[in-house]
Amino acid sequence: MENQTSFVRSLCMGDIEENVIIPYPKLKDEEKEILRSVIDSVDATLKGRDAEFRKWDREGELPESMLEEMRQLGLFSLIIPEEHGGIGMNSTSYSRTLQALAKHDGSVAITAGAHSSIGMRGLVLFGTPEQKAKYAPKLATGEMIAAFCLTEPGAGSDAAALRTKAVKDGDDWIITGSKLWITNGGIADFFTVFAKTDTEGGQITAFIVTRDMKGVSTGPHEDKMGLRASSTTTVDMDQVRVPAANVLGDVGKGFKVAMKILNSGRTGLGGGSIGSMKSLIEMSTKQAKQRTQFDKPIAEFGLIKQKIGHMVVECYATEAVVNMVAGLVDQGYEDYAVEAAISKVFATECLWRTADEALQVAGGNGYMCEFPYERIVRNCRINRIFEGTNDILRLFIALTAMNDVGKQLKDVSKSVEGIFSDPIKGFGVMSEYAKKRLTSATGIGGAKKKFTKLNPALKDQAAIFEEATRDLAAAADRILRKHGKDIINKQFATKRLADIIIDLYVLGCVLSRVNTSIEDNGLEGAAKEIEILNVFAGQTRRRIKGNFGKIDDNDDDLITSLADHALEHEGFKWDNL
Ligand SMILES: Cc1cc2nc3c(=O)[nH]c(=O)nc-3n(C[C@H](O)[C@H](O)[C@H](O)COP(=O)(O)OP(=O)(O)OC[C@H]3O[C@@H](n4cnc5c(N)ncnc54)[C@H](O)[C@@H]3O)c2cc1C
Structure with a gap:
């Protein structure tokens, strides 16, 4: 790697390391081809199903039939290397796929996203060959769905304050603790769990825990503001015996594992934000042309144009920063944590503004559940909170x-x-x-x-x-x-x-x-x-x-x-x- 400098970190010293950001990263032709076929299948499967998305949102559950369709589409295999049965997408293609999913429905996108962005990313990044051989093929088919278990009742932003314990017993670890608000909790079989070991200093360690281990249970689905069809539950572990072979990364280095997973997965959330923004811009422009008031389509009024123009600028800028960060990851840069944090903050806040303004363009219709605006507003609010709140990231x-x-x-x-x-x-x-x-x-x-x-x-x-x-x-x-x-x-x-x-x-x-x-x-x-x-x-x-x-x-x-x-x-x- 010719240049390992972080552009932002250099910038704060007054240096513009233009080689890091120019040229703008591009996909190779063969990557584009695979991506196109995945996106076409996603569109063919999900297009025109808004009534179902709305129903599932109201009922608060994604039906098993949808999960099965997602399995058939290969949506659980996106980042898993080909040798383990996955598609082996790089960050740019992965982010672009999340974009395609989020254009249709937030709950479907987050179910696929939580699996790949955070749920089993630790296995891809830190897994031993044996761990990968054992779990990756099942994760790729979606026979196992994955979840990321860091948050606890007393440990949100201050994740290091977690209290789940891992006590050494012979070659095994005995894990006891409770995790809160775990995406995919109710449907997952593979959990990346962070616990404090009883070694000196009580360091955090990452473990692979599976649902079939005695003592693992999950709570009921949470009744949420948005992303209501996606599963969010507690994950409880009562004296769960986990073999030493299931430690992810080094013992005591779990905090680093957690941060690396979150940084590396950020372009998934960024991609999802772009997808929702593009869908909102499409809906707003159509709505503004169709709706007539004062004998004119509202699209002719300056205040409507102002909203739509800003949406376009923010969508373009979001795509620029999310793709850039994905490109850095794909080029093998190691030092991209600040850039990834910037892309998360920027993307999620642009989407929030766009969703709010699109609802405004739709007027009273925007407030009605019959139309998707209110659902998107509810769905995207969480983006500024999870995977590190935007305040903490700032x-x-x-x-x-x-x-x-x-x-x-x-x-x-x-x-x-x-x-x-x-x-x-x-x-x-x-x-x-x-x-x-x-x-x-x-x-x-x-x-x-x-x-x-x-x-x-x-x-x-x-x-x-x-x-x-x-x-x-x-x-x-x-x-x-x-x-x-x-x-x-x-x-x-x-x-x-x-x-x-x-x-x-x-x-x-x-x-x-x-x-x-x-x-x-x-x-x-x-x-x-x-x-x-x-x-x-x-x-x-x-x-x-x-x-x-x-x-x-x-x-x-x-x-x-x-x-x-x-x-x-x-x-x-x-x-x-
Ligand atoms: C729908 C949903 C899905 C989730 N999925 C997962 C998941 O899959 N896995 C998982 O592990 N977790 C998950 N979470 C948890 C999520 O990551 C946390 O909610 C998030 O990290 C914030 O923690 P908290 O809610 O405890 O807020 P708190 O940490 O209590 O923060 C409350 C407020 O205080 C602010 N704040 C906190 N500390 C400071 C400070 N030092 N300075 C300034 N401001 C501060 C925060 O920014 C925030 O505004 C999920 C949460 C939700 C709601």
């Missing part, structure tokens, strides 16, 4: 960036060595010395590189990016100077930095995508995409300036004070009675 994005800035301190005293190894906790002990040295040691505050590979027609948009890169480096510097070791407690500031990083990275991906389109289609052929880039670049420039300005000019203390007041009184204190 902290991760910004604190990793600042952690990197800290690491640049080549001549910092021994006293601060190692404190940056944990991006969230490390800043608690950052010394004043490190803080003072930060700017001079890293040289942040000025972009070290400019784009050289972009088409000259994109020079204005590239300039916006380069200027924003300087703003980002300056913002990281300013925030660290202002808050020093207290940065860990300054979440308002951290969120602003994360938002700048998110905007900037997505803009980089859009620039790259449009650049490739110009290469392939010429300036004229890419004209509409250049318009999208112009809108997105303008939006990001304004947002980044706004966030930058708010570092010093904000109402953070007042908002904190009002929140404290509400928390103290447990509610809203004023009433006009």
Whole structure:
């Protein structure tokens, strides 16, 4: 691998590592061919079945017949290597398949997605040859469906606080504990379970647990806001005897296994978000042309066009960032956790806005269960919560960036060595010395590189990016100077930095995508995409300036004070009675 640099992490130092994002990743012809045949079968099977999707949503269960159709379509085999009976898709093709599924129904998409994105991804990434030979063929046919079991009643965002125990007994482990809100829980036979071992320090370890093991049980289906037909249950383990051969990865390294699974699977959720957005844009445009008010189709009104235009820009940008991250994974980059987190936050928030605006375009019809809008709104709300809440991912994005800035301190005293190894906790002990040295040691505050590979027609948009890169480096510097070791407690500031990083990275991906389109289609052929880039670049420039300005000019203390007041009184204190 020629270049293993994380684009975003370099960006926070003021460096534009354009080789990482240019050219925009593309599928090979043979990959396209397989993908096309899978997507055609998905469309042929799921198209026109909205009444059934609605019924299953209302009833809160996906019928066994649908699961069987999914098995026949090979939807449980997508990422399993061919030698174990799977299709062996790479991340880009997998993400694109999830897109095709989500265009039709969220519950079907999440059932397939939870199986491959997280349920058995640990086996693909960390499984021994014996584990793969034993389980992968059954997972590929869907004879076994998989689930990922991390969350517990007391361990959500703070996953490391989990209490499920694994106690060594001879060669086996005895696992006891309860997992909460497990997608596919009720239909799965294969569970990737995270438990604390009784070894020194109580480290987390990942295990393969199967339903046929004595002591495994699952609770009733949860009655949920959305994705109602997808199975969500508790997974309970009472003294389950698990052979040592079922440990996934190394004993004590389970947290790393969990994070790697989540990072690697993020393009599935991103793909699903794109599929729903495309379907919403299709419905909204048709609806806007059909519905007449004030003697005109509502499509002719500026406020309707504004909504639809923004949906198009956000869908294009989401596809740019999700494909870029999938491409990084496929090219063998190891360091893509921040980029993957950005793609998850961006995709899920764009889908949320698109679903809300599409419902608005549909007016009262949008609120009626007869139409799919309300269902999509309900379905997509969870995307901002599961697989890491967007709030936690924002902290991760910004604190990793600042952690990197800290690491640049080549001549910092021994006293601060190692404190940056944990991006969230490390800043608690950052010394004043490190803080003072930060700017001079890293040289942040000025972009070290400019784009050289972009088409000259994109020079204005590239300039916006380069200027924003300087703003980002300056913002990281300013925030660290202002808050020093207290940065860990300054979440308002951290969120602003994360938002700048998110905007900037997505803009980089859009620039790259449009650049490739110009290469392939010429300036004229890419004209509409250049318009999208112009809108997105303008939006990001304004947002980044706004966030930058708010570092010093904000109402953070007042908002904190009002929140404290509400928390103290447990509610809203004023009433006009
Ligand atoms: C439908 C559904 C399916 C799911 N599927 C699975 C699954 O298959 N496997 C699995 O393991 N889990 C699954 N989950 C669990 C999901 O991953 C968690 O709900 C999620 O991680 C958040 O945890 P929590 O709900 O406990 O929220 P909490 O962690 O209690 O968070 C509550 C709020 O506080 C915020 N917050 C928490 N800590 C901080 C902080 N340090 N700083 C600022 N804000 C903070 C959060 O962002 C959030 O807004 C599922 C959940 C649902 C609802």
